[in-house]
Amino acid sequence: MVKFGRLLAACVAGLAWSVQATGQTIAPDQPIEVSTVTAQELMTQFTSSDNAAVENQETTQVENPSVEAPETALAVEFVDVLIEGQTHSVRTRLQTDGTREYDLSDIAQALRSRVDTRTTVLGYFRFQDGVVMTLDMADGKVRADKVVLGKLPGFQSRSMADHWVDINAVAVLTGTHASEDADGRTVLSLDDRLRPQFGLDLWVSGAPVDVFGVEPRTIGPVLLVPLEPVADALGHELDRVGNEVTVTRSQDQARITLDLSTGLVTVNGLVRGTAPDIQFAETDELILPSSAVETLTGTHIKLKPGSSRVEVRLDDRLSSTALPGERIDTEVSKTGFTPETLAWEVSDRGPLRAELGAHWGNFNTVTRVETAGGIGSFAGSQPAWMSIDVKSLDGWAGTAGDYNAAYRELSGIDQNRIRGVSWRKQRDDGSVLAIAAGTAQTGSTVTNDNTASVPEFGGVVGGIRLTSKNQDQDIGVAFDVSESGDQGRVVLGGQKDFQIEDKDKGLRSAYVAADIGAFDGYENSVDVRARAALAYALNPQVGLRANASYDGASFQTSPSSNEGVFDQRVGAKTAVSVAADWRADAPIGAIHYLSAGVNGSWTQTGPDKDSSTTIAANVSGQLGERGPRVNVSLSNQSSDGGEDKQTLRVRAFQKLDWASITANYTQTNSNSEETQQLTANVQTKPYRKTWQNQAGVSIAPALGLNWNGDDTRIQAGVSAIVESGRAFGERFSVLARYSALTDFASERDGVRHFANVQARYRITDRIELTTIYSDDFNGNSDVSIGLRGVMSFNPPRRHSKPNDGAGVLTGRVFLDKNRDGIRQDDEPGIPGIRVMIGRGLGLNTAYEGAFTIQNLKAGLYPINVDKRSLPLGYLVAEESIPRVTIGEGRRTDVNVPLILSGQIRGSLFVDDNADGAITPGEKRMEGVWIRLIPKSGGEVRVTHSASFGQFGFENVIPDDYVLEANIAGQVIKRDITVNDEVPFIKEQVPIPPDLLLKGSGPDLDAGVIGEP
Secondary structure, three states: OOHHHHHHHHHHEEEEHHHHHOOOOOOOOOOOOOOOOHHHHHHOOOOOOOOOOOOOOOOOOOOOOOOOOOOOOOOOOOEEEEOOOEEEEEEEOOOOOOOOEEEEEHHHHHHHOOOEOOOOEEEEEEOOOEEEEEEEOOOOEEEOOEEEEEOOOOOOOOOOOEEEEOHHHHHHHEEEEEEOOOOOOOEEEEEEEHOOOOOOOEEEEEEOOOOOOOOEEEEEEEEEEEEEHHHHOOOOOEEEOOEHHHHHHOOOOEEEEEOOOOOOOEHHHHEEEEEOOOHHHHHHEEEEEEHHHHHOEEEEEOOOOOOOOOEEOOEEEEEEEEHHHOHHHHHHHHHEEEEEEEEEEEOOOOOOEEEEEEEEEEEEEEEEOOOOOOOOOOOOOOHHHEEEEEEOOOEEEEEEEEEEEOOOOOOHHOOEEEEEEEEEEEEOOOEEEEEEEEEEEEEEEEOOOOOOEEEEEEEEEEEEEEEEEOOOEEEEEEEEEEEOOOOOEEEHHHHHHHEEOOOOOOOEEEEEEEEEEEEOOOOEEEEEEEEEEEEEEEEEEEEEEEEEEEOOOOHOEEEEOOOOOOOEEOOOOEEEEEEEEEOOOEEEOOOEEEEEEEEEEEEEEEEOOOEEEEEEEEEEEOOOOOEEEEEEEEHHHHOOOOEEEEEEEEEEEEOOEEEEEEEEEEEEOOOEEEEEEEEEEEEOOEEEOOOOOOEEEEEEEEEEEHHHHHHHHEEEEEEEEEEEEOOOOOOOEEEEEEEEEEEHHHHEEEEEEEEEEEEEEEOOOEEEEEEEEEEEEEOOOEEEEEEEEEOOOOOOOOOOOOOOOOEEEEEEEEOOOOOOOEEEEEEEEEOOOEEEEEOOEEEEEOOHHHHEEEEOOOEEEEEEEEEEOOOOOOEEHHHHEEEEEEEEEEEEEEEEEEEEEEEEEEEEEOOOOOOOOOOOOOEEEEOEEEEEEEOOOOOOOEOOOHHHHEEEEEOOOOOEEEEEEEEOEEEEEEEEEEEOOOEEEEEEEEEHHHHHHHHHOOOHHHHHOOOO
């Protein structure tokens, strides 16, 4: 909870500026409300596929047929608004009090964001930082990712949400500054913290990494990250040959290759696709788009909102009252081996995977097995991964087999993966004590068919570490002994990351780490290693950074399969770097977003204390409000050996409405040679076409130039993506990619092609067949087939033994098909539902609707369901939800029923061409009375079509119905069936044009036509 609280506080602090930037603020007239609903859950509430975006209207049911049609809307006026330096025509309207309201959807489109509405809530999905801003028009409350920021001052409440808001609300939701120019036009400018950034800090697995000279940065919407520091920090092997870079990942030994000129990605020699945004890569320094680095290294990368920190982390493997049952310790003592789920994956290429979850007595277990090859090439008897993870209900966990040191147990000796045993337990203060020991991975062996790698292990390693609750500090000791026994070491060390509140002045961050080791068979019998880093802000425009490190000679080791576990390097290493950055707070002449920086580093290595020095400076800015962004950097490297190297780099980026243009020029002068290179790329905006069945096509051409001083190379290419959507049904889908690249140089004349087709067939809800075909049209093609699925045997056990005076609540939220309040075997659980226990305690249901709440104090509790978390069409069966009694040391199990309530939506239109579908230009029929009549004889419901001819009925119970529309005295009928399989009906009702001619009703735009 502390970690979540800090995250929430950071979210509030990072969003507060978007409120204050307008000159008007949200009225803080009530305390902030805290909810644990995630942004993804909030987003789900606004993206139901049954609320068509073109309609985007809520239906009002009319109980009294005499209610008149809606009044005519306020007059709409188009005005010019300057958004991020570009003029856009935005719809506005004047209220009776003189206040001007703006159509937020027009502004959102200019800022690459989107707007949606649901009941009284207006949602704004902000592109720049991924935050979901909402405005509840019923009470004026503004929320950021479900955190209440306050109320808009003077906001007039509305019964239904729409897109029309005043300029203060526009600025708050979009994160912009609002002003007027000399011509009286409204000007909206994004806050600087939502703009592209340069000179970012890189953190890998929770620790800072030295990236002097290759700092992460953003170009337009693309985050660029240096590959080499990430690979080194994770222990991956990195190799580059020409335009191809290959990473051998230490965790799974996969060999991922990226062609830097085309973006082509291969996995263990097999073509798997293309990396996006590769045209932004700075190939000489291997600074690549974050998506490419993620693919190569198996990580998740994000730029922490409101900071300059790029975080890289490895992907995880990873009756009216219900009464309590018997005591948990008695219950588990009777439990034999109980399988829960089996997840599996087989293919001809591999790897083959199986994961079995089970519980037995006092233990929950997960057994994982993974081979290196596919069905046709088993890699001997040794698996690529095999482990048994055990969690005791007493609160500890352990692993036997393959293990990645998740709690830095082996950080002092720079090891990660072992084959052995581990144990960990969370203490009362939240800190974690972790122990690991075994044999370390030293390399890998490639199978005879060159399709897979099998890990190799050698030597003995072990460690113990105590990590704080929020993982900002740790201390521990680790040891290793080489396979031959000639070398060994014991290292004591720790680290501390000082979490300093974000502020404009003063110390921003600090980090220290130190290790001391005793060595046998090394250069020094005792040696040390230390690191420190800090960032300091002189003012909001000027910042300072410093890094220092020392690695003793005995710490300068690396894995080797030829010389035991370790081989010696060349002595101690000392490194120091300092940097200063400045950014302008306003445009200077024609230059916008001007910033500059200077940095220097000094490194000394080896027994002879050879040293090298690097000094660099850079300037960046944007020419005009819409001109290109330009970055110029100059560096000088010198060493004791007399080697000097000067490098000049000029980078430019221009984003247009139809394309993105990048250019890079590099000139290098050294004692031995002078080189220069110019690269330029034009990537056009993809043309996209989507049909109603979700099938679509996307085409994007590109052009590239490469000049190295002697040779000029021009390349042109095009890529296309075709998706089948639901064209072949709900279970079968096809995704096809095609790329073509031509080189205009005479000796390389010709066109290179690449195609990739993926076909997926869902055999059942939990079993899927996949086929992938790849072809480079040069004699190299490949077809692979895979089958994966999940089998469920018993519900998973997610609880442990409770504390004194407390018990455990388990349960499941399910769809009560027959509405009897009792769960039958064919009634499925529903994930993602928020269940509330007592006052303020709640959680979301997991897969199959299961939930577990640990350590509830003994007593009687009511259960509620947050209706905002329900999927469209679902209702709470209030009378069937029981209260629960929690007993000390006992488990209470409860089922929470939901009932399905369908929905009927559609439009009435004049079908001029008699094709049964709405065609552009065909008239929509507003104000027509519509009746929904149950064939079983239930209550008749009445509404009338609203704007664009839309109508809708909510909370429709399963039944057969007749839909009647009264058109100028003539009745049109449609038969409709709502059931559990098809609960949501979209019915477009075509009206023949001659039917209107026969009637005597008023004109279509005159109001209500006919009577119900």
